[in-house]
Amino acid sequence: MISNFLTTAVRSLLRQKYYALINLIGLSVGIAAFLLIVLYVQHETGFDKHLRKRDNLFRVVEIQNEPGVGEQHVAITMGPLAGALKADFPQVVNAVRFMPGFDIQVVSLGNKNFRERGLYYTDPSVIGMFNIEFLQGNPATALSTPMSVVLSEKTVEKYFGSTPNVLGKSMMLGKRSFVITGIMKDQPMQTHLFFDILVSISSVENQADFEWMKGWGSNSLITYIELDQSESRQIIEEKFPEFLRKNVFSKEEGWEFLEMYLQPLDEVYLESQHIKFQNVSAAGDINLVIVFIVIAVLILLVACVNFINISIARSVKRAREVGIRKVLGADRLSLVYQFISESLLLTLLAIFIAVGLVELALPEMNKLLATDFHIDFRGNWIFNAGLFLILIIISLAAGSYPAFYLSRFQPVKVLKGGSSIKGSSAGYLSKGLVVFQFMISVGLMFSVLVINDQVDYMKNKDLGIIYRDAIFVFFGDDDDAGKSEPLRNELLKDSRIRTVSGCSFLNGVSGSQGPVFVDDSARTKLTMRFGYVDYNFFEAMGVKFIAGRNFDRKIASDKGGSVIINQAAARKLGWDNPLGMKFKTVMGADTTVKPEVIGVINDYHYFSMRSLIEPAIYVWNPEMFRGLLIGYYAESDKQSVRKYIEDKWIDHFPDTPFQPVVADDFAAESYKNDQKLFSLFVYFTTISVLLSVLGLFGLTSLLIEQKTRIIGIRRVLGGPVWKITSQLIHDYMLLVLIAGAIALPLTYYFLEQQLRQFAYRIDINAFHMISAVVILTLIAFFTIIFKAYRAAGANPVKALKYE
Template sequence: MGEPLLYFPPKQLIEFIMIRSYIQVALRNLWRNRGYASINIFGLALGLTTSIFIFLYVINELSYDRFHAKTDRIYKAWVSGMMPTGEVHDANTAGPMAAALIADYPEVEQVVRIRQHGGFLVGNGDRKFNETEQDFMFTDSTFFDVFSFKLLKGDPKTCLVEPRSIVLTEEYAKKYFGNEDPIGKTLKIEQDTNVSVITGVMQDFPQNSHFHAKMLGSISTLPENRDNLNWVNQNFHTYMVLAEGTDVEAFEASLYAMVVKYVGPIVQQAMGIDLEQFEAAGNSYGYRLMPLADIHLHSGLRFEIEPAGNPLYVYLFLVAAIMVLVIAGINFMNMAIAQSSSRSKEVGLRKVVGSRKLQLISQFLTESVVLSMMALLVAIVLVYLLLPGYNNLIRMNLEFNLFGQSWILPVLLLFAILIGILSGGYPAFVLASFKPSAVLSSNMSSGGRNKGILRNLLIVMQFTTTIVILLGTVVVNRQLTFMQKRDAGFEKENVLVVHRAEALGRQIDALQAEITQHSNVISVAYSTHIPSGGFFGNAHWLEGRGKDEIFTLATYRTSYDFETALDLELVQGRFFSRDMPTDSVGIVVNEATLKVLGIDDPLNTRFFQPSYVGNADEFMPIIGVVKDFHFESMSDEIKPMAIHFMEGNQGGKLVIRLGSGNKPETVGFIQNKWENITAEHPFEYTWLDEEYGKLFDEERKTGQLLSIFSILSIFITCLGLLGLISYATSQRRKEIGVRKIMGASIKVVMTLLSRETTLLLGISTLLSIPAYFGIRAWLQKFAYHLNFHWGFYFLVLLLVTLIVLILAVLTVSIHSYRAASANPVDCLRYE
């Protein structure tokens, strides 16, 4: 006879048989109690599904820019300063900084700059597209040395060296050239008399990158950027790779020498004072470093390439995931505790025939782990089914690849085992501790005082967690509604924004005049920026004050009629007038400018802008003051701003305010007029309310997700209550029968069974009160927020409690009514 396929030494064989026996018994018991097991599995599966979705989002947020080989050594330089208008935290730096870093600091191994240079019309024959500054960026030839983006075609060392060199992503290679090989082919960039050559094709930027260019042009294409030696003209995003072992704090401190060496002379030239005098007046200007991996969540800087994420929401979702898991885990544990009394005789018999306590604990823990594994399997199926909808909701492209991402399956299995052990641990120890003599002689209480207390404590925890999630959801959505409905200070509705106004050239005024003739057009203007669309940050100072009081203002450049196009409210003076030629050098400021700078008589005040090149400083009288309006997110306090007159067509956007008439017909009319002037430039437009609404995308997404989590937490809680009350009524059928024989009505019996739930919910409501402080702290992150006081909080708390109470009582009443309506004779026969 041949050798057996498997050979187990006696001890291992016994252990194998025992484990197999545990699993078989566990499956048999789960099948015997399949109703309660199904409730447990489905409730835990929902909790796991929710948690997996949240963890996918959180992991993605925390993984930004960590895929680069040199991530831990890549830092971004940014400007930190203090001026009379407040702190300056800017993401961009001066052009010459890159060369100076290499020349003056041996710790710097490599430097790369990224320049956003406005939009361009890019064409390949008939294929012409407007590309935004987020899509088309210019960069140094060291781009692929610093970052680890994968170049599929071309030489990473040379592809961005020569002027008019372009690297396309795979997406854009197909967009412009279809299935052809783009290397060596050309694209025509607007306003460039020569063509640009495609020198490389790279993989699309991953989702977890803090910028997502589609086209990279060589910086040497732009002579004004290549040769720019102005140390206070901040247009570049500068990244550097530091040598291994560099003391980052000491290196950052040493960058002040660069300020002294290069910025100091500019201060002297423009302001007539040296750097020490500038700083003695309370001003400051310096360079700081930010680790690459911190940019997405912790930047908070002006002029970042893309809007940063919010770490607060990451932590909020993480807490929500834990809370939902706690709710599901409590269901799991409560059902196990509730069922323990029905299995007491089983435990007694096992002990009589020789089972040890450790064996019993192992048996019950095995059942718990098997159940959690089943829940995990259901959760994995749900994640695969629901992931497309989840991605659509949060506007992301998260992936869940169980086998492609090697860490996912082991982590999930470990997680499920841990949940099974934690949730089943206490019931297992309780069951294993039963004394055979007590349970077999029926001297043991079917309820058990200690078990009842623990079960009630767990239900209170569950209710409290559910109430807190609901409270957070209500407040987040109320805050979002508050921001959306708050008066922004300008007209958002029915305002058409046509992009790439520079395409019209000198004919923009003619188009403006033609469009205005339409009966449904109220006003037409053009501007470099719109609310929500960024701004320039220009240096100014006030006439009559020292030049050491220089400050920066958020700046728009606009045409005539901008105030009527946005329905801005003038509080003093006037806006730019065609009847006042001198208005071309005037400016309009907002109320915040007067408040911050302490200007009492604005219409007799002049601003200056430094020339930096030895010319006379440009003076600008204030001709008007507009009421403060939110040109940035309402999370931020309204900052001082200035509106300058736009001389000629300097690019930007057409801002067209429409009436209440036929919008599609009006847009068609405007498009026709546009195409009569510039047929080769696509007519592309958006609506201002949609553009401004994008500022609230993060809050809107948070509100939607929290709403879903709230519904799930309530559902899981009610599912657990359904299982508990079902089991409790089955255990109390004899008591119910006796009460009915003694004359108790259905209402009395239902009240008896529901009273405990109501009491526990009341305790949970009291325990939820401290959540006020956490919610208030979250609201303080917004410059403008709800008037959140104790009265409002208690009103919301009572509303939330009422919702949970109604759902809980309805859930309990389903089985209570069935138990109360049963024939008392059948109830007495049950035992």
């Protein structure tokens, strides 16, 4: 029975090779696009899955309502928090702190010097909570004593090569010697917090420079807790206000604005766009994942709609076949099985082709997204189960209606030629499906136009600062800042170098922010970004002054005793004329004087345009510089001038790695991820539109084929064919307009929600909407014209002999 169905299905498909090929191409491309998006979604939702205790792990997040900043969620917390949570809540099984090793600029072993990014101070409890596997050493004691360090496999290889046993050996972290007490397995890449070097936090807890870790007045550590069960989260959060009153408000002034909550570990990677100061290695966006899931489903639906529409349109040609089969004794159920088996066979072929297309497309997709996606049939049962579900769902969804519709035909009626779908329920369904297809295409095209303009806006907007033709190189330690003058002087002797300036970072601000008190009776306080810059930084980076002056080397009080603020700070403080206003104290400034505002600079973007420009205050204090900004002239050969800078850097700082941050790359980084995902969005939108066009082409071909004899008669009688063509054009243009009328408002709402993520964004206008509809209308128009005039130009004798 089954073999008979399959044999008949193969013969039927071969008889209709042209339309079977259209269906096969549509389904193959649609399934391939769906699978590519599934791989992306699997990757994004697969972060931190290696952590066995992840269901009971939570990150502590603070909600701060500081003056001048408003509500902000931050992932950095106070030093004593982890211990207090464990002491006050029996539900807390364990707690661990992570603190980036910001004081360790260089890790050294012999003549090997590197700047390590994945270096954290942490508690011994990290090993059990994050199920770190040890290759050497005792996990129970590896981080329990000061000056101990645990290295990853690849870090050991980098510093020691193939040395089999490195336990007990020493290496320099900054200026201090640490003992290697453990070797851990490399972490999976799909983790939000990637670390290669773990240092015992007891190494710094009792140092004078880290005395602040014992108090509740400073935030610098990320705190994770392990609960006895996930349901305990609500109990703890309900008691947080009382906990804060007891431990924070009673001991530190000015923290009454503070709240806390627990964020499940499973949400950290994808659902943390609203959280600042995360110090994470990777961050995703759940909204983008949802968007791509929707796109994947829509593309698959478009492919299925093509199948259904062409099957319905083919019903005229297959009606006589159904009538004859029923006359010969075939029952309705056997006919249904027959048509579904055809659908099953075609879908199976499409899946095989789709997998091949995915394999071809993966290298380019991996290159675009900097990932390593691959199809693993043996190790990924979810993927295999998904392929099976696709086979069943598409076969039933795409084959059921045509099967039941065709099997319902009455033999007497169809053998007399009464099988037209015009005006029937199938005809209305066919038009409805065409509208649905074009709704998707119009919506995606509209989205592409808007997102493209937003990306262009971010790339071309005047940032208020010139991020090009410059590099920033980090110092190795605090002493390097005091030794940088000889290097500065030597670099400036080269005609290609236009400027050398010390600063916190390339953008002029450090990663920290804190309260600044105004010298007034009202004890006015404003939370501000801190920037430590040289006297020539603003000139070097093209930042304009709105009022006042720059730092001056000839004025001694400018160094630490004067400050420059941005427009955002002046607005928040309500100062119409900020010049001459004074602060009580500023971090890093001379505390013996009250810093005076000597200048106001134009607001510039020091971070992504997703965030507002925050109030910032700048101090000229060389002791706080973290590196050198080195600018060169645009016409210089960038490679040769950077090599020259590197050589001079090594001459002056042989123990400090030359690892520059390139200004052009820093600027591009802020929209790099948006650009990548936009490119991906364009690719899949193009696929959706092409699938719609392919379906329209096949459907138009069938409808014109049904009118072949009419066209032939008109040709023989000398009549025009344009009436038939114009009717088709009219019908489909109307369907496109209906699709646009439905899709545009829905898409507009969706795009507005997405654009709200950007503090600086474009406005959606009528041009975007009209362009989307016009583009799809023109595509549909030329598709119909192409097929209609091919039919009109055919031999009328053959047309009269048709069926």
